[in-house]
Amino acid sequence: MTYGFDTLQVHAGARPDPATGARQTPIYQTTAYVFRDADHAAALFNLQEVGYIYSRLTNPTVAVLAERVATLEGGQGAVCCSSGHAAQIMALFPLMGPGCNVVASSRLYGGTITQFSQTIKRFGWSAKFVDFDDLDAVAAAIDDNTRAVFCESIANPGGYITDLDAIAGVADKAGLPLIVDNTSATPYLCRPIEHGATLVVHSATKYLTGNGTVTGGVIVDSGKFDWTASGKFPSLSEPEPAYHGLKFHETFGPLSFTFHSIAIGLRDLGMTMNPQAAHYTLMGIETLSLRMERHVVNAIKVAEWLETHPAVAEVTYAGLKSSRYADRVPRICPKGAGGLFTFRLKAGYDACVKLVNALDLFSHVANLGDTRSLVIHSASTTHRQLTPEQQTAAGAGPDVVRVSIGIEDADDLIADLDQALKQAAG
Incomplete structure (x- = not known):
């Protein structure tokens, strides 16, 4: 059955707690989870079975939030993290490498411009800022080292609306993912994946929670991008040494970005959302x-x-x-x-x-x-x-x-x- 937005914002991802029958999603304030046996533990660590290992990676409260936001955005999966800024780094992390760049709109939140123009240089990445109303300039800024195109649906601070369909066309022609920050619009006003976005990022700190109590971020994966087509995204297309040569896109298909962001991004960067923040955000999304x-x-x-x-x-x-x-x-x-x-x-x-x-x-x-x-x-x-x-x-x-x-x-x-x-x- 297909449900409307108002129903999904209350119910998506959530079930009554199987242990207690609690109707509201509990705050699972725990660091670790007991394995059934040694084989179960090995299967989890080998990514052969989905489950909970350690709350830096996954947590039941946070998992409900990830599924809810992914559902509202029309994505395949989502990863929650510690802030909107963390979500931006997490979104770029599987795509970029030393010498790579992102083509970004000049109309962005000031903190994002600073992050992209200054901080990411420490990773050997760079950003090119372009007026995204000028499609020819966006296309001209893309080169062989570009790995993503980045913009905001409703740009902060001016409230400018990006022509996502047109920008997606430029990104598609170049074989690149389009990352859209949908913080100011939320999926209620705009669903960037329907306009060609590959990834959607949020500062959950803002409208999703809606009451100034939380710092958090979310990355939603559309599941529609072919990470193997160009050879530009080896983190997702090539063997991963930390998992005995597993290829994320080959193994997980439309959920490859999501699994990589959990199994490697959260594992090694540690930009984890805490369960209480996820709980507050879930309550906010209900309205x-x-x-x-x-x-x-x-x-x-x-x-x-x-x-x-x-x-x-x-x-x-x-x-x-x-x-x-x-x-x-x-x-x-x-x-x-x-x-x-x-x-x-x-x-x-x-x-x-x-x-x-x-x-x-x-x-x-x-x-x-x-x-x-x-x-x-x-x-x-x-x-x-x-x-x-x-x-x-x-x-x-x-x-x-x-x-x-x-x-x-x-x-x-x-x-x-x-x-x-x-x-x-x-």
């Missing part, structure tokens, strides 16, 4: 559709009001009719353009700082996707490490304020913005 609907309704109302304010130079929300991305909403995000966007103040940097300081109902935090409305001046915080040119390219220039619209009464949010804008102009 995902309800929250996202309210985020969208509120974001439209607030963005339309801001667009008419004399102190505001521009509002980037793709849900506005005036947005140059408005035509992408019905195709890529048919249920709405999310709750994240920016606006520019005519008075510049200092006015942005005054605005943030004057807001009362909005919380000034380095987060998004909370039930509470959040605000930040990206140029002085999340994108502070970037050059002015990078900040502008990412949509986080000095005159830009980012808001994550929550599920409060929209009129109250507008009133708070109104009084803060008056103080900023004062």
Whole structure:
């Protein structure tokens, strides 16, 4: 039987606990698991049998979350890890090697730009940042050492919507996997695999959990990419010495990336999600559709009001009719353009700082996707490490304020913005 999204967000991956009958998924707060006998232990370690060995690799609570997110995204499997940043490294880990590069959108979260432009150099990897609205530039950036194409479905901070179908076409032509960060959209608003994505990554810290209590990440594997076709992905196509020459793609087929990420990625990188974080995220996902609907309704109302304010130079929300991305909403995000966007103040940097300081109902935090409305001046915080040119390219220039619209009464949010804008102009 085929179930709808609202049913799957509550039930996917979960069954009543067989030991106690508990209806909510228990927190399995354990490090290790007892083997039936020596043969059972050997089969688990040889990847001949699926089961639990050690919670750095797999845990029953975390496994329910992985299955639920994979189901909601329409993927074959998923791996949960310790943060959204961990999910990005985990997604690249089986694909990359020294001298390899990833072609990435210039419109990314500032921390991702720093991770890709600076930190991954320590692995011998590199990134090329391109405007993903320019398909010819994306294609031109791909070379023989490129191993992945990376973008966000709804880009943080500006709320720009990527034309995933077009980007997937460029990646497919080059024989490369497309990795899509779907944090800002969630699978309720956008399902990147249906638009050609190979892998989908999430910061579960944001909308999936939805209440600012968890740090976590998820990688969803579409199961649709042929890792053996080009010879560029030996970790998945060639014999693995640590498992007596086992070939992941040959052995596990559409689940090869998922099994590799657990058996090698989590084993050796240790970027593990703890079971309590998985439990909180599962509870958050149960109301995902309800929250996202309210985020969208509120974001439209607030963005339309801001667009008419004399102190505001521009509002980037793709849900506005005036947005140059408005035509992408019905195709890529048919249920709405999310709750994240920016606006520019005519008075510049200092006015942005005054605005943030004057807001009362909005919380000034380095987060998004909370039930509470959040605000930040990206140029002085999340994108502070970037050059002015990078900040502008990412949509986080000095005159830009980012808001994550929550599920409060929209009129109250507008009133708070109104009084803060008056103080900023004062």
